[in-house]
Amino acid sequence: MSGYPIDRIAVTKEAGASPLLQRAIAAWPGAEVEQAQAAPEGDGLAMAADPVAQGKRTLVLVKNRGRFIRKCPGTMGLICCNYWVIDLVEGCAIDCSYCVLQGYLTDRRIRLAVNFDDMERELDTELAATDGPIRLGTGELSDSLMFDHELGISSMLIAMVRQRPRVTLELKTKTVNIDSILDTKPVENVVIAWSLNAPAIAYGEERGAASIEQRIQAASRAVAAGWKVAFHFDPLVIHDEWEAGYRQTAALLAEAVDPARVEWISLGALRFHPSMKDVIRRRFGAEGILKGEFALCPNKMRYAKPLRRRLFSTVKNALQEALPGAPLYLCMEGAEMWKAVFGALPQAMPRNAPMKRLFA
Amino acid sequence: MNLLAGARAMEARPVTLADIIPDPRFHCSFPHDISALDASVARRGVINPVWLIPSDGKYDLICGFRRYRAATKAAQEKMPALILEGADEYTLLLMQAEENSHTRGLNLLEKAMLIRSAHASFGKTPEQVIDTLFPAIGLERSMVMYNAISQVAEYGPYTQALVASSGMGAKQAAVLAQFEKEERELAAEWITDHRLGLNQCVQAFEALLDIRVNQGLSASEVMDEMEKAAAQNWDATRRTDVIFNTLIKKSKPALASMEYDFDDAVAALTLPPQVRIRPPKNFEGRHIELTIRADRAESMSAAIAALGKVERGGLEKLFKWI
Numbered sequence: 001m002s003g004y005p006i007d008r009i010a011v012t013k014e015a016g017a018s019p020l021l022q023r024a025i026a027a028w029p030g031a032e033v034e035q036a037q038a039a040p041e042g043d044g045l046a047m048a049a050d051p052v053a054q055g056k057r058t059l060v061l062v063k064n065r066g067r068f069i070r071k072c073p074g075t076m077g078l079i080c081c082n083y084w085v086i087d088l089v090e091g092c093a094i095d096c097s098y099c100v101l102q103g104y105l106t107d108r109r110i111r112l113a114v115n116f117d118d119m120e121r122e123l124d125t126e127l128a129a130t131d132g133p134i135r136l137g138t139g140e141l142s143d144s145l146m147f148d149h150e151l152g153i154s155s156m157l158i159a160m161v162r163q164r165p166r167v168t169l170e171l172k173t174k175t176v177n178i179d180s181i182l183d184t185k186p187v188e189n190v191v192i193a194w195s196l197n198a199p200a201i202a203y204g205e206e207r208g209a210a211s212i213e214q215r216i217q218a219a220s221r222a223v224a225a226g227w228k229v230a231f232h233f234d235p236l237v238i239h240d241e242w243e244a245g246y247r248q249t250a251a252l253l254a255e256a257v258d259p260a261r262v263e264w265i266s267l268g269a270l271r272f273h274p275s276m277k278d279v280i281r282r283r284f285g286a287e288g289i290l291k292g293e294f295a296l297c298p299n300k301m302r303y304a305k306p307l308r309r310r311l312f313s314t315v316k317n318a319l320q321e322a323l324p325g326a327p328l329y330l331c332m333e334g335a336e337m338w339k340a341v342f343g344a345l346p347q348a349m350p351r352n353a354p355m356k357r358l359f360a
Numbered sequence: 361m362n363l364l365a366g367a368r369a370m371e372a373r374p375v376t377l378a379d380i381i382p383d384p385r386f387h388c389s390f391p392h393d394i395s396a397l398d399a400s401v402a403r404r405g406v407i408n409p410v411w412l413i414p415s416d417g418k419y420d421l422i423c424g425f426r427r428y429r430a431a432t433k434a435a436q437e438k439m440p441a442l443i444l445e446g447a448d449e450y451t452l453l454l455m456q457a458e459e460n461s462h463t464r465g466l467n468l469l470e471k472a473m474l475i476r477s478a479h480a481s482f483g484k485t486p487e488q489v490i491d492t493l494f495p496a497i498g499l500e501r502s503m504v505m506y507n508a509i510s511q512v513a514e515y516g517p518y519t520q521a522l523v524a525s526s527g528m529g530a531k532q533a534a535v536l537a538q539f540e541k542e543e544r545e546l547a548a549e550w551i552t553d554h555r556l557g558l559n560q561c562v563q564a565f566e567a568l569l570d571i572r573v574n575q576g577l578s579a580s581e582v583m584d585e586m587e588k589a590a591a592q593n594w595d596a597t598r599r600t601d602v603i604f605n606t607l608i609k610k611s612k613p614a615l616a617s618m619e620y621d622f623d624d625a626v627a628a629l630t631l632p633p634q635v636r637i638r639p640p641k642n643f644e645g646r647h648i649e650l651t652i653r654a655d656r657a658e659s660m661s662a663a664i665a666a667l668g669k670v671e672r673g674g675l676e677k678l679f680k681w682i
Contacts, residue, residue: 046501278534297644304614
């Protein structure tokens with residue numbers, strides 16, 4: 001078991017017949033099971049002193065009536081990595097201080113869509129309409145593996161993409177819940193990815209996540225078992241002795257992971273909608289993640305450009321030394337930052353073929 | 361809600377002002393700027409009756425505090441009143457809150473004072489306040505909102521006055537909670553003295569907080585430093601502009617440094633004053649803006665000619681961060 005507590009399991013009538021309901025009841029036998037209310041207020045979260053934290057303890061099983069799969073919209077003027085997102089689970093059991101979901105989702109509960117068949121059909125429709133490869137993942141609005149030991153969602157997703165080689169599935173996590181995955185034979189078009197950070201950030205700002213050492217050990221186990229891996233240094237955070245912190249994580253990676261098995265590593269600096277500031281201050285205080293010089297650009301708060309440049313360059317250098325040849329890219333940055341950090345745009349990197357593929 | 365708040369009787373008649381005692385439990389008019397009402401009452405008297413409840417041979421005022429003050433100021437002997445007997449007092453609080461909310465709107469401090477009164481004077485729990493008072497004053501049911509607003513009632517007088525007069529909303533006022541009481545009061549007094557508008561007011565608090573968090577300086581230290589940045593003999597508007605801009609720059613040293621560099625590079629081009637060159641906001645963006653502001657063809661022609669003489673190397677310095 002992963003250890004993330006669930007006090008309530010709410011289910012809509014349409015989702016009641018899903019085998020996921022029985023798995024959830026078995027995984028959290030102490031949880032109250034009830035019919036889901038349409039609005040989150042129906043679950044009393046409005047009266048909670050911390051609705052974000054409270055919402056993480058309720059799992060809602062629903063039928064998704066909207067789209068499952070969408071292209072990450074990116075931001076105008078910034079270089080896009082052509083990622084696709086599966087909105088299968090919305091909400092996360094891990095409580096990171098910087099998490100965008102604190103302000104992004106109106107429903108604070110963890111919502112799991114059970115109509116996998118519809119998702120599969122939608123994926124085929126997208127494949128039919130798209131010539132190139134599709135790199136997609138479930139880690140945009142949730143942690144891909146947080147409930148994997150309980151609900152086994154990854155095995156259903158892996159089964160879905162196994163017969164669709166044009167799709168690369170990324171399962172992105174801050175947990176070490178990979179036992180179910182490692183029980184199966186590696187699949188060529190599946191990548192297990194870990195969000196990494198400096199140890200101090202993981203320890204202080206990522207409540208409920210595995211430590212950096214644990215995550216890297218899990219990655220090492222995945223590589224040993226023949227799986228491809230990826231890493232996301234996102235969000236990079238400027239904090240006391242941050243250079244040493246990121247070098248330490250890079251050094252741990254160097255000891256544990258063969259660079260040839262690393263599909264990609266992304267770097268993204270801390271960014272958040274201005275309205276998130278109050279939520280973060282209220283829930284985590286003003287002295288932590290919000291320490292630093294931020295500027296509005298264009299609709300998100302980011303570190304001022306010279307600070308980001310130094311941050312990216314330092315971490316890039318550490319990772320290139322630790323994992324030579326592993327493809328690196330920047331998330332949500334413009335051409336000038338790419339040139340400043342890498343000396344070129346992704347398409348113009350001759351020895352970085354995987355990046356060419358991602359950014360084509 | 362029962363219109364009469366369960367009152368056994370309701371009577372409308374003029375009441376002598378001397379017989380009316382304001383009941384602080386129902387007071388929710390902050391600040392007391394009622395100059396427009398003063399003039400109206402002095403001219404025509406009070407038109408809409410205030411609400412009273414009988415109390416030991418006199419009357420407690422529960423709705424109409426501003427009208428009462430205006431009538432008192434105009435030395436009027438009587439004012440029209442609606443006298444409610446046997447009404448539920450908490451329901452009356454809700455009714456007058458709703459009445460004020462709809463007729464003139466309540467500022468954040470007034471909402472905070474109503475919450476405090478419902479809690480402290482009427483013994484209501486936070487959940488009861490949220491269920492009953494919040495809908496009456498147009499707030500969504502939320503414990504987060506309850507906590508955010510109710511703390512405004514505990515702030516000092518300068519901070520409260522600033523919240524009320526600037527029209528701060530709950531989200532804008534959230535930054536105030538990050539200051540210790542004394543520091544918050546000093547900052548509020550300083551910001552009030554400089555007559556900053558709402559947005560500048562919030563930005564100033566944000567800047568003071570950022571400087572404390574990132575540079576370890578207290579608000580007092582920063583305010584002293586800012587006061588020295590502007591000469592005492594400057595007019596108030598100029599002093600405020602300089603102080604505010606210096607404060608914002610101090611809170612963002614990396615950006616300020618880029619701006620100084622950029623301004624130096626522009627100055628080195630020795631362009632005429634009608635030419636203005638600006639970087640993208642916060643240096644995020646791909647374009648530099650060049651503007652010629654001219655009221656005559658000669659002036660524009662001179663600007664264009666000057667631009668034509670600028671060397672490429674000088675321009676390239678402007679694009680260092682773009």
